[in-house]
Amino acid sequence: MAKKIFKPWIISRFLGGESFARRIPMETVSHSIHDQSLGWELDITVRRAPKSGATLDDCEDATLPRKTCVKSLVMNEVALAISDGATSYSYAKEWAEIISAQLAHVRDASDLLRQLPECQTMWAGRTQQQQTSWYAAAKLKEGAHATLVTLCLTPRPEGLFYRSVSIGDSCLVHLRGSDTLHPTPWPVSTPEELTNFTHLLPSRAGTSGELVTHLASIQGEVQAGDEFLLMTDALAAWWLARLPAEAMAELRQFFQTNLSAIQDGSKNAAVVEQPGIETSMETTPLEPQHSAPETAPVPPEEISHEALPLDSWGTGDFDSSDLNLQDASPSQQQGSSDEVTLSFSESEGIALELGQTDPFQVWAEQLKSEGELRDDDVSFIHVRIALAGDLNADSR
Amino acid sequence: MPYSKTVSRTHPTAIIFLVDQSSSMADNYGADLQQTKAKLVADTLNRQLMELVIRSTKGDGVRHYFDIAVIGYGRSVGPVLGGNLAGRDFLPISDIADFPLRVEEATEQDANGEEETVRYPIWMEPVSNGSTPMMQAFSSAITLVQQHIALHPDSFPPIVINITDGEATDGDPRPLATQLRDLQTSDGNVLVYNAHISASQEKAVILPDSAVGLPDVYAEALYAMSSALPHVGLVRAAQLGHTTTDLSRGFIFNAPSELLVHLVDIGTSTQVAR
Numbered sequence: 001m002a003k004k005i006f007k008p009w010i011i012s013r014f015l016g017g018e019s020f021a022r023r024i025p026m027e028t029v030s031h032s033i034h035d036q037s038l039g040w041e042l043d044i045t046v047r048r049a050p051k052s053g054a055t056l057d058d059c060e061d062a063t064l065p066r067k068t069c070v071k072s073l074v075m076n077e078v079a080l081a082i083s084d085g086a087t088s089y090s091y092a093k094e095w096a097e098i099i100s101a102q103l104a105h106v107r108d109a110s111d112l113l114r115q116l117p118e119c120q121t122m123w124a125g126r127t128q129q130q131q132t133s134w135y136a137a138a139k140l141k142e143g144a145h146a147t148l149v150t151l152c153l154t155p156r157p158e159g160l161f162y163r164s165v166s167i168g169d170s171c172l173v174h175l176r177g178s179d180t181l182h183p184t185p186w187p188v189s190t191p192e193e194l195t196n197f198t199h200l201l202p203s204r205a206g207t208s209g210e211l212v213t214h215l216a217s218i219q220g221e222v223q224a225g226d227e228f229l230l231m232t233d234a235l236a237a238w239w240l241a242r243l244p245a246e247a248m249a250e251l252r253q254f255f256q257t258n259l260s261a262i263q264d265g266s267k268n269a270a271v272v273e274q275p276g277i278e279t280s281m282e283t284t285p286l287e288p289q290h291s292a293p294e295t296a297p298v299p300p301e302e303i304s305h306e307a308l309p310l311d312s313w314g315t316g317d318f319d320s321s322d323l324n325l326q327d328a329s330p331s332q333q334q335g336s337s338d339e340v341t342l343s344f345s346e347s348e349g350i351a352l353e354l355g356q357t358d359p360f361q362v363w364a365e366q367l368k369s370e371g372e373l374r375d376d377d378v379s380f381i382h383v384r385i386a387l388a389g390d391l392n393a394d395s396r
Numbered sequence: 397m398p399y400s401k402t403v404s405r406t407h408p409t410a411i412i413f414l415v416d417q418s419s420s421m422a423d424n425y426g427a428d429l430q431q432t433k434a435k436l437v438a439d440t441l442n443r444q445l446m447e448l449v450i451r452s453t454k455g456d457g458v459r460h461y462f463d464i465a466v467i468g469y470g471r472s473v474g475p476v477l478g479g480n481l482a483g484r485d486f487l488p489i490s491d492i493a494d495f496p497l498r499v500e501e502a503t504e505q506d507a508n509g510e511e512e513t514v515r516y517p518i519w520m521e522p523v524s525n526g527s528t529p530m531m532q533a534f535s536s537a538i539t540l541v542q543q544h545i546a547l548h549p550d551s552f553p554p555i556v557i558n559i560t561d562g563e564a565t566d567g568d569p570r571p572l573a574t575q576l577r578d579l580q581t582s583d584g585n586v587l588v589y590n591a592h593i594s595a596s597q598e599k600a601v602i603l604p605d606s607a608v609g610l611p612d613v614y615a616e617a618l619y620a621m622s623s624a625l626p627h628v629g630l631v632r633a634a635q636l637g638h639t640t641t642d643l644s645r646g647f648i649f650n651a652p653s654e655l656l657v658h659l660v661d662i663g664t665s666t667q668v669a670r
Binding site: 051052053054088090091132133134135136137138139141142206375376 | 407
């Protein structure tokens with residue numbers, strides 16, 4: 001059964017159900033109206049490649065969002081994060097997932113430290129099952145550790161702004177045209193800083209004594225057309241060995257391309273990666289009467305950071321599995337039965353067979369075999385900022 | 397760059413301990429003379445095997461990062477671990493984890509000052525009898541290393557750590573040590589380290605970078621048999637507070653007990669994914 005991808009605002013209008021609409025993270029709304037007052041759109045690409053010989057399930061990098069997507073930004077904030085779980089610890093993947101989801105929106109280092117105990121409690125809850133073996137118990141006592149880089153985008157009347165908090169050697173790069181903006185990459189700017197020894201966020205309370213001295217924060221202004229790249233250390237090391245323009249040109253082949261081109265003209269299907277086959281994307285064109293927003297879309301509600309739980313304001317990841325089709329109206333069920341499922345590569349709109357290897361993973365594996373890339377989990381989030389409606393119109 | 401291969405399930409490495417179990421190992425060791433050399437070696441290996449198991453543990457399982465062999469030489473030469481592991485030369489680290497002879501418990505204070513129960517597995521008991529057939533032990537190591545390299549030609553190269561208190565009684569082991577160090581994977585030559593433990597009060601020699609100043613021919617022989625520390629070993633040595641140079645070798649002579657622990661720790665350092 002193909003994964004079903006919907007324009008949330010279209011679905012919510014179509015079904016007319018308040019409860020249904022509330023289940024959809026509003027920041028996933030995407031529209032094509034050229035009206036600056038409608039805010040901004042974020043074209044977000046997420047790519048992960050595991051260590052050589054490992055599977056993607058073994059990858060201990062975590063991202064928020066978890067999948068390639070488009071998000072809109074009006075009065076809300078959108079928070080993203082990348083985290084690199086330290087392989088030498090147990091349940092590092094779980095820890096990376098928790099902190100990337102829970103701490104992506106933090107305002108600064110102090111805010112992060114305030115929220116860290118709750119994350120540590122969550123990790124303890126997820127790992128507290130009885131450790132029967134002596135070695136599992138001994139390992140668990142070491143806790144888990146992970147890097148973290150956040151990126152939180154906040155629209156204000158005077159423009160769009162970002163802030164970022166970091167610990168460890170995962171990096172953030174801010175690009176404007178062919179320029180990389182200061183400081184870049186951040187917080188690590190030389191290959192010498194990318195060693196196997198870095199300060200990490202611990203999952204166990206009581207081991208965070210001097211943590212505050214290793215946390216860093218930056219903030220700045222964002223313009224339409226700006227790009228951000230969040231990456232874990234292996235890719236950062238690769239990046240630092242090249243000119244930014246060269247590195248960006250090579251990575252660009254893996255960025256989410258013009259959605260309208262991928263969807264063969266349809267601008268009304270969001271795009272996500274399919275779990276387990278993260279490279280292939282499936283789109284489900286909506287019924288014709290829903291495909292062209294002839295009328296203005298329902299603007300997303302004004303959402304305040306504090307007012308809503310995490311998954312409701314921008315850190316939740318839109319996934320069509322959130323849409324319970326059993327709850328849909330008869331007309332919706334009718335529509336889904338007639339849908340045509342297409343499969344595309346993300347970069348060029350070429351049909352990708354199920355089970356085909358992710359081009360990014362192939363690329364990473366090739367570079368590892370050539371010694372150009374360290375054998376580690378390799379992940380990035382790329383974000384391209386556009387005024388609302390401009391994203392699909394751009395030719396990239 | 398050699399010795400940069402990450403140890404992983406795809407590319408496990410081998411660690412071979414050669415343990416002198418001759419009768420002289422029953423002598424007491426060190427300044428306090430509170431325990432025998434055999435007991436010191438058994439405690440050190442039990443501790444290091446525990447460390448290697450924990451290093452390989454992920455969640456509830458133990459990943460196949462290491463193949464371990466513990467070869468004793470004394471009255472006979474061969475694998476010395478007992479119980480379910482008896483008679484087997486190479487043991488995947490997961491079998492080491494699952495089959496200690498027993499697990500002892502002790503109460504300790506954790507980082508927050510609270511009491512906790514800590515479990516210590518025991519694999520090896522002190523043994524001391526017979527002569528010192530070190531050449532036979534190195535011959536066994538060569539065979540095992542060749543087997544492992546054939547299976548894992550691109551892994552971090554095998555590591556051999558020899559712990560002894562005296563001279564070989566079956567000939568000069570230096571040519572065999574050279575033969576062993578000449579074996580290689582695509583990531584570098586086999587690493588051979590030597591630890592001499594003694595009850596003598598002579599000055600200790602720790603990770604030397606030349607044979608100058610070594611007290612006797614025997615010490616010079618062990619130095620010559622030892623590999624230079626790779627980068628990962630130098631890093632670990634620095635973490636443990638030792639001053640080294642790029643030419644420092646994995647060798648200690650007349651060292652106190654804690655330095656035996658350090659050498660085994662440094663010697664088993666491998667490139668691991670962070």
